[in-house]
Amino acid sequence: MKTQEYIDLEERLGAHNYHPLDVVIERGEGVWVWDVDGHKYLDMLAAYGAVNQGHCHPKIVATMLEQAPKLALTSRAFRNDQLPGFYQTLTEMVGYDKVLPMNTGAEAVETAIKAARKWAYEVKGVAPDQAEILVFTENFHGRTTTIVSFSSDEQTKASFGPYPAGFRVVPYGDAEAVTAAMNPNVAAIMIEPIQGEGGIIVPPDGFLRHLRALCDEHNALFIADEIQSGLGRTGRLLAVEHEGVRPDIVILGKALSGGMYPVSAIVADDAVMNVFKPGDHGSTYGGNPLGTKVAVTALEVLRDEKLVENSDELGRYALERLQALDTPNIKEVRGRGLWIGVELNPEAGGARRFCEALMKRGLLCKETHTHTIRLAPPLTITREELDWALEHIEAVLADVPVAAAVG
Numbered sequence: 387m388k389t390q391e392y393i394d395l396e397e398r399l400g401a402h403n404y405h406p407l408d409v410v411i412e413r414g415e416g417v418w419v420w421d422v423d424g425h426k427y428l429d430m431l432a433a434y435g436a437v438n439q440g441h442c443h444p445k446i447v448a449t450m451l452e453q454a455p456k457l458a459l460t461s462r463a464f465r466n467d468q469l470p471g472f473y474q475t476l477t478e479m480v481g482y483d484k485v486l487p488m489n490t491g492a493e494a495v496e497t498a499i500k501a502a503r504k505w506a507y508e509v510k511g512v513a514p515d516q517a518e519i520l521v522f523t524e525n526f527h528g529r530t531t532t533i534v535s536f537s538s539d540e541q542t543k544a545s546f547g548p549y550p551a552g553f554r555v556v557p558y559g560d561a562e563a564v565t566a567a568m569n570p571n572v573a574a575i576m577i578e579p580i581q582g583e584g585g586i587i588v589p590p591d592g593f594l595r596h597l598r599a600l601c602d603e604h605n606a607l608f609i610a611d612e613i614q615s616g617l618g619r620t621g622r623l624l625a626v627e628h629e630g631v632r633p634d635i636v637i638l639g640k641a642l643s644g645g646m647y648p649v650s651a652i653v654a655d656d657a658v659m660n661v662f663k664p665g666d667h668g669s670t671y672g673g674n675p676l677g678t679k680v681a682v683t684a685l686e687v688l689r690d691e692k693l694v695e696n697s698d699e700l701g702r703y704a705l706e707r708l709q710a711l712d713t714p715n716i717k718e719v720r721g722r723g724l725w726i727g728v729e730l731n732p733e734a735g736g737a738r739r740f741c742e743a744l745m746k747r748g749l750l751c752k753e754t755h756t757h758t759i760r761l762a763p764p765l766t767i768t769r770e771e772l773d774w775a776l777e778h779i780e781a782v783l784a785d786v787p788v789a790a791a792v793g
């Protein structure tokens with residue numbers, strides 16, 4: 387089949403809930419992917435940060451091949467021999483007492499919401515059904531009906547009501563607004579330490595520390611959704627480390643399994659996690675031996691290959707180079723680690739055409755919102771590969787005349 391045939395079949399038989407670039411990928415290795423016509427591309431999206439360890443990392447693949455024929459799923463009705471090792475590796479790495487495993491990011495977010503509410507009623511003493519969770523403008527926490535109910539993006543939320551109560555949206559980065567929103571019913575503040583889908587938005591310095599102090603003062607939980615920002619993406623294991631903040635609950639997903647298998651989790655200390663009793667919450671696939679063994683290897687790869695350090699070092703370098711660009715197309719370049727948003731001026735005609743121009747040069751990027759190009763390669767990228775990518779990005783951003791881009 388040729389590219390167009392795959393696309394036609396997909397469009398005819400699948401729901402149109404995505405608008406992908408028209409590239410049909412059949413193979414991946416490290417930072418590179420190949421399409422069905424044999425074209426090679428550098429993947430600058432890394433599945434929204436799920437393949438921080440690079441495509442088909444040989445060690446993660448080997449673990450998958452080792453475990454798959456042995457035991458894949460028991461459900462949590464029985465114990466399996468891989469789950470305890472996953473708990474051990476993860477708790478030691480992130481420094482929390484306990485783990486609750488799920489599969490997708492949205493499920494882990496739901497798990498954090500349930501933990502916070504149960505904690506509010508059973509530990510803090512909030513009156514029944516009165517718990518509130520503060521969330522932020524331009525948040526992205528997933529796609530369940532509860533989660534989209536507090537999205538500030540119209541398309542994400544509209545037509546999926548009626549919406550559940552108990553969430554209040556406050557402006558991201560606005561310390562005074564959050565202070566004013568605090569009240570005795572607040573169970574938790576839930577935040578992305580850097581907003582990914584929002585356009586790689588870094589909050590003002592001190593904002594996360596302010597939230598931590600508010601939570602301490604009002605006996606509320608600090609929940610960090612690190613599904614995309616965590617596990618090295620920002621040049622730290624967790625993005626909250628940039629402000630030296632320790633959340634009460636950290637939500638992980640995406641790179642937790644290096645793109646090989648859906649594995650997510652929340653981590654927290656006993657004071658929070660012990661609110662869960664047998665039967666309170668669960669998932670058929672959550673904590674399965676295949677996923678958890680894959681996740682252990684994915685975490686070992688992050689540590690052994692110093693991917694957090696690489697993200698920090700190469701991220702600084704890339705950010706400096708892009709911030710030095712002088713072109714009327716660019717409004718702002720921002721980010722942390724290998725997670726960079728290039729926001730274009732409205733006159734530049736939208737980010738998508740730049741992504742399409744980069745695709746022709748062998749780079750796969752994805753716009754976020756209309757005007758921001760998101761750059762997030764696998765953290766295994768080398769300086770040489772990054773230089774190659776930056777040359778093309780610089781050329782596309784600088785050479786495309788604004789008038790032509792508006793077209």
Ligand SMILES: *Cc1c(COP(=O)(O)O)cnc(C)c1O
Pocket residue numbers: 434489490491492493495526527528529578582583611612613614615639640
């Ligand atoms: C991707 C993402 C999610 C949702 O994860 P899924 O696996 O797609 O359900 C939640 N929060 C953040 C910050 C994310 O980036």
